[in-house]
Amino acid sequence: AQSVTQLGSHVSVSEGALVLLRCNYSSSVPPYLFWYVQYPNQGLQLLLKYTSAATLVKGINGFEAEFKKSETSFHLTKPSAHMSDAAEYFCAVSDAGVNSDKLIFGPGTRLQVFP
Amino acid sequence: DAGVTQSPTHLIKTRGQQVTLRCSPKSGHDTVSWYQQALGQGPQFIFQYYEEEERQRGNFPDRFSGHQFPNYSSELNVNALLLGDSALYLCASSFNLLNTEAFFGQGTRLTVV
Numbered sequence: 001a002q003s004v005t006q007l008g009s010h011v012s013v014s015e016g017a018l019v020l021l022r023c024n025y026s027s028s029v030p031p032y033l034f035w036y037v038q039y040p041n042q043g044l045q046l047l048l049k050y051t052s053a054a055t056l057v058k059g060i061n062g063f064e065a066e067f068k069k070s071e072t073s074f075h076l077t078k079p080s081a082h083m084s085d086a087a088e089y090f091c092a093v094s095d096a097g098v099n100s101d102k103l104i105f106g107p108g109t110r111l112q113v114f115p
Numbered sequence: 116d117a118g119v120t121q122s123p124t125h126l127i128k129t130r131g132q133q134v135t136l137r138c139s140p141k142s143g144h145d146t147v148s149w150y151q152q153a154l155g156q157g158p159q160f161i162f163q164y165y166e167e168e169e170r171q172r173g174n175f176p177d178r179f180s181g182h183q184f185p186n187y188s189s190e191l192n193v194n195a196l197l198l199g200d201s202a203l204y205l206c207a208s209s210f211n212l213l214n215t216e217a218f219f220g221q222g223t224r225l226t227v228v
Contacts, residue, residue: 004157032215043119043205043219044158051215090157094214102148102171103207103214105157 002027002093004106012112019078021109023065023091026072033074034092034103035065044090050074061085086113117142119208119220127226128196136191136223140208147189148217149181152203164189165212193225201227 007022048059095101150158160173164183
């Protein structure tokens with residue numbers, strides 16, 4: 001069965017500092033991997049996705065993530081945090097062999113950005 | 116383009132009651148999936164509708180049911196509400212079952228008292 005773990009339920013950084021949010025997945029088949037952001041009282045917005053093309057994926061708002069098969073990881077990074085990045089971030093996995101497969105989400109990481 | 120729209124935005128129900136939540140997919144999308152997000156947790160897949168049929172179902176009891184209409188909009192029904200059903204219910208739409216292109220709505224916050 002597929003699963004996602006996100007190390008660190010809360011991450012705090014200073015404005016301008018590097019953002020690193022960790023995601024590890026478990027999947028018996030090649031995965032599709034996603035990062036979503038959720039602002040308070042809102043739905044989910046797709047930041048970026050890996051669908052078996054380039055392993056380094058660039059997304060919106062300056063975020064990027066690298067797929068590392070050997071480490072079963074898909075960590076999300078941003079070189080310089082902005083106050084507006086404060087939100088909940090979710091990593092998700094689905095079965096690459098089935099385009100219609102459901103998304104399996106991790107528990108989320110709340111990012112706080114201090115001035 | 117209005118994107119994915121859900122109604123109502125908030126709802127309060129009493130234990131044992133029934134509730135219906137509604138979702139209109141993004142223009143051009145024909146597939147609707149529903150997720151439950153309990154407070155402080157990640158979303159969990161409930162079920163997916165395509166061509167007016169339930170195509171996949173997550174680990175939810177039969178109290179959770181759904182429907183998709185010819186215009187691709189969808190309803191989520193929950194019977195015999197429990198306190199544990201309190202959550203944010205998210206609708207996601209995509210085209211032709213492709214979840215790699217899913218767009219999420221703002222969600223409906225259901226509180227069961």
